[in-house]
Amino acid sequence: MNALERHRKLTTIWASEKGFKGWFSTVNHTDLGRMFLVTAFFFFIIGGLLAMLIRVQLATPHSAFAGPEIYNQIFTMHGTIMMFLFAIPTFEGLAIYLLPKILGTRDLAFPRLTAYGYWCYAFGGSMMLIAMVFGIAPNGGWFMYPPLSSAIYSPGINTDFWLIGITFVEISAVAAAVEITVSILKYRAPGMSLDKMPIFAWYALITALMILTGFPPLILGSVLLEVERAFGFPFFQADLGGDSLLWQHLFWLFGHPEVYIIFLPAAGVISTILPVMCRTTLLGYGWIVAAALALAFLSFGLWVHHMFTTGIPHMGLAFFSAASTLVAVPTGVQIFAWIGTMWKGRPELRLPMLHLLGFFFTFVIGGLTGVMVAVVPFDWQAHDTAFITAHLHYVLFGGFVFPIFAGIYYWLPHVTGRRRFFRLGELAFALVFIGFHVTFLAMHWVGLLGQRRRIPTYAPEDGWTAINLISSVGSFVLAIGIGMILIDVILHVLTASRGRRNPWGAGTLEWAMPTPPLAYNFASLPHITSRDPLVDQPDLAVQLARGEGYLGTPRNTWRETLTVDIASGKPDMHVIYPSNTRLPILMSAVTGVFFVSLLLKFYWTVPVAVIGVTILVWRWVWGLGRGADLAPLPIGHGITLPNAGMTARSPGWWGSIFLLTANATFFGSLLFGFAFLWTVAPGWPPPVWFDPSMTELGAGLSGAIIGPIAMRLAKSVNSKGRSSITGATMSLFGAILVAVASAAMMWRTPSPVDHAYGATLFVLGGYGLFHAVLAMLMTSFLIARIVRGFTSAVRRAEFSIIGLWVDYTSVIGVLILLAAHLPGVLQ
Template sequence: MTQALRLHRAFERIWGTPRGWRGTLSTVNHSTLGVRLMVTAFAFFLIGGVLAMLIRAQLATPGSAFAGPDIYNQLFTMHGSIMMFLFAIPMFEGFAIYMLPKMLGARDLAFPRMTAYGWWCYLFGGSLLLIAMVLGVAPDAGWFMYTPLSSKPYSPGINSDFWLLGITFVEISAIVTAVDIVVSILKLRAPGMSLDRMPLFAWYMLVTAMMMLIGFPPLILGSILLELERAFGWPFFDAERGGDSLLWQHLFWLFGHPEVYIIFLPAAGVVSTILPVMARTRILGYGWIVGAILALGFLSFGLWVHHMFTVGIPHMALAFFSAASTLVAIPTGVQIFAWLGTLWAGRPQMKLPMLYLVGFFVTFVMGGLTGVMVAVVPFDWQAHDTAFVTAHLHYVLFGGFVFPMLAATYYWLGHVTGRQYSYTLGKAAFWLIFIGFHLTFFLMHIVGLLGQPRRIDTYPADIGWTGYNLLSSVGGFVTAIGFGLFVIDLLLQFFHAPRTRRNPWGAGTLEWAMMLPPPSYNIASLPQVDDREPLEAAPDLALSLARGEGYLAEPRNNWRETLAVETASGRIDHIVVLPGNTLLPLWTALVTGAFFVLMLLGLYAWAPVPLIGVAALGWRWAWVQGGKQPFGKLPIGFGDEACVHAEVQGSPGWWGNVFFLSANGTFFGSLLFGYAFLWTIAPNWPPPELLTPSVPILAIGVAGAAVAALFGRRVRALKGPVAGLAALFVALIATVWLLAPSPTSHAYGAVLAVLLGYGALHVALAILIGMFVVRRRGAGYVAATLGAEPRIARLWIDYALATGATALIGAHMPALLA
């Protein structure tokens, strides 16, 4: 038996997925979960495409009775929701989950069980929307859910509730996946892979995931507030009771415009990875591209009012957001010129992935130019809410995401299947998709300039739009035929294509340094990376790694081991022992889903029960990790030694909690923004008769926070902070119970209830986490003894102190200032 075969069998026994239904449900392997996510996202894409064809069939001729207004509203709402929330974001998440550990030279992501939990949440949340469509009660207020149209008086059915609860469920998946991606990129890389040696795709995904942590919480907050208004009558968006419908638009577009770049950046990462291989040279301007990625991520958060130019924004704000919307084209242009320079410097070969990249260049540049047009306020006033904007959106998103992902499919499909591309249907599919797309949406620019509004189900015959709409519909069906050929081509490759050789494209990145399809553990030993393209610098690297000539080459203790490195330098930091297969993610997702289903059915009294179940499963989830025996430094290869993650300070768990609390802080900041917005914009806000200050309750809460901060300076001192947090919790609940006005009478009372409830919830969580660590320490677990878990608890205690005290002071401030 050769050394490579011996290692393969030994690692498969540890990392492999057991056969049978239990193994299928319990697997936490990133390759399996990534493929599942991509396949499911593509299935949703096909469903969304069918809905698009139904829309085009309705608009092909004037006065069409193909679908009535109610059904048509459901069609365009579900089409937009599926494409934005159930296809685009999950597709690149699945691709990142599958590909990132392989590119980074790791054996899995940092939190495999969180990866599995995110997958199940996505599947269940998306299924809720499909069930609504099958039952004929699909969301019908638009994928943007503008209030007051989506409020109870104008959408009295359950349709909008399916959107609000289903999308929020899906967003949980997005948040946990983003945390997983950020920590994996920053910590779980091959030794020697410093930040300036990372593949560009990892840079793109790092910025994208951090944007998700900042951009998604405002939408989650807005969905929660709107569902509270619909379910309990809390008037956050009701102008007659102190709310403002524009608050929804601000919260939605705080998410909505960064999301355009959240979708574009991973696709751009695909372009930056494939293009140099097709050009047979290295990427031009690596540092400039990284700078452009960072600039684009930063600038994208200053554009949300770009979508609100017509709602009555002050002229100074219009000028600022118009300038910012134009400025964001600069980092995009830097990337495009770097790609063109790479093609110019290399020897491009027009293989199938390159053909789709050409389609990307043409389509995305056209979409970018129309984007600069709608960034100009006078033009936007004319084109707003017309088919011109719909066309621009599709040019940017379809051109900027779908074409690169089609290129990625043909480039990396052999990596997943182990088979080489050998059919020619892909070229025919490209030309049908490319021609059909431009025929559909280029004409929509014209008919939009002729005045056709968005989201109409019919139009008069004598208005001059008929020819354009008929040709657009023909183009849509041509595009659909192209995707049909694409699906047939994929099936042929899966089942009939010959086996491929390792690294068929001659690429230099690490994902090609393994067997195809890759084993469950990726690589038998981890490489030392000294170049941005390790396979180009060391052509024999793949074989040496398979023979165990790298780090962590010998399995031990049945552990799933990989290495963590220092963030900037890439020097070895510690060993990460990853958890194995378990049903906990599935059960946790099911219990989480039970909460959303009970809310959907109006069984509000029972809804807290699943939340208690989630807390219990979370306790169990954390309790089964770690051990009671310290190991000290262990050999890892080449004479080096390292400790396991439970015995070091900056473990992946600590980093994961840092970034999760960052997203949580964005949620809280959005809540404070909503509070300040209503205080500033809504008239007579808050009403003087509703102000009831209480200095004693405020003093109790502030004193409790001070005690918790004072006694919690040492990481291991947890009993003192827990007592102080208890006093703060009592003050928060007393303020809600005794002082806050009824949340149904005025938006002021509703905002106070949410603000104080948020603070009380996180104080309670911090108390629970502190008690958990105290119990773990008493049970003798190493992580609790050496400080890894107390440091995580300290993070939550500090966060609860900050947010709880801020909520308490913020709730009392109007009364104290009056």
């Protein structure tokens, strides 16, 4: 088979449907990555326009441009859009587009999940836009502090749009994080051990793990606040045993890691592009990985520095102040390693490099003002003034937008296969750079003069008029610059000027393919022996196109790839991907029905949507099964691998591990909330305690023990080739017992609207019930599989996956039942 025949055959197997119809059924990471990025930049423009409106309003004193009600919506939406609908999705889009290419494989771990995540993002984002168009957008600030955001002080639907819309969008963040983690750990080219991984993959891995542990507290907070608003459960009401500070803890437990979730991918872009722009290799690869890891760990220990003015005890302040300054150390390591890289090589002032210099200039200032506000006495003055607004824009624009612009100009030739034709970009950079600094340097100043954040107007006698006008003028220069970048990119996409392959002379694998990239990425998969494969093997692209790598011969109509051992990069499984399908968009639409029903309080459609999602998920996973065993398959170069469905540690098992990590963080946050209210909130102890019942507790605990044991039995019987139906059925019975005990607990809990104690127990019981029902569905699924002959001693992957979920359900079930019954038993 020659290269052209191979290309034709692979294209028929891998191509998406032609035309715009293909958007709805594609599961291809290149398509979805581009869709993510385009959508994210659409939201960037919207968020930017809102920023312009803010600057118009503040340009003059006593401005009557927008009334306070509209102004509050504008700045709330500006922050919300930039954080949730621009920054995070941009990371997701970039990672989804780039990772399989840079790691030398053909797609991400779960292609349909990529599509599902995209559509959840698109639908959730649309909800927010609709709210804005109708003038009912959220207006309580992007941080949504109760009680201002509670039903008493914000009775309208505005806040619900935020809580429900953002939670909907967060599904896509969690889905992408699971996907990215498993893809980086398992889906790499053979030979690419962890220490040979491109630096961008390290950053993306760390970011994804942070999303998995950083977002659940926010999702929990949103769920609790929405339940409080909709049903009156007083989680955040001080007079009924709640505490508004609980929200602040949950919010910043997410909110601070969020800053690094935004910065780290950009740092990954810098670490990738900078050495190429300097014709050298990255200085201190290992140090940089260690610094990024340290940053990730530290960032979970500093959330309280957003709460220095809430009356935190003095020792706590000292601790968090120290932690906040400490975070500058790993940042310093990265900055100086990058400058050292520049000294080591020969930097060239090409367009991406200009944006990187913009990054250095801006981000260093942002970091230094960050250290200032970590000093508590200074923060007590600067907090909630324009100084903080200026600081955070230096960090986020400097630390994210400039590197992303560098990344756009760097990878644009890859996306389009074209060359820049017009030289608009340099002028655009100058305008962005000047405009940005005029806007936000002025804002530091006016903040130190006492201008608070979020005020719609000020008086001429405040003496801020001239500075605000300068700032507003600067912001319009900035906007013109960004508009020119947009035009530059559009012109680049439209003007047909073919570029050559690997225009920058980079060493990473994404350039070892024709551009624009093909649906299958690589005609055959490379064997990796160093960190910069294209430097060592300049003709790698041609070798791969000739089919000299792994999996060079298309088999059946399978979309094939392989996975590797995490540390060593030795091939360990053969994978067949699912093909184009409309299932993801359909499922996210039904998920959307669930969220919209909650939003509009059409509670009778909620169960319909839940059943709909259940049926679709069932179909989704059912299609992965096989009616007969598959013998180990040759992948070329004399290696034979088992198919993933014939192993105990399949991709689904890895995905479950990381989804459960996020889930456990959610549950941990819930327990934290319970303990926090119990020990810290005013208004405790509650008027009535939960009445313990030995029958319920006994039933639940025995269910929690039976489930996992029976599942292990089923697994071991199956591996001997006998029918495992008894074990699976016993496991189902165990899950039913846990479900009954959780339901009884919810039923008998002290009235959840009277005190936060009952409210929290009710939610804990609901969490237990949800997982017990999930375990019931999963074990039923397994029984159906066994009955239909879809399992065998070889086809065993599903036993391990479902076993994980059964185990998890038991652990949380026991903890929940003990949390409810134990205090009563002990008294």
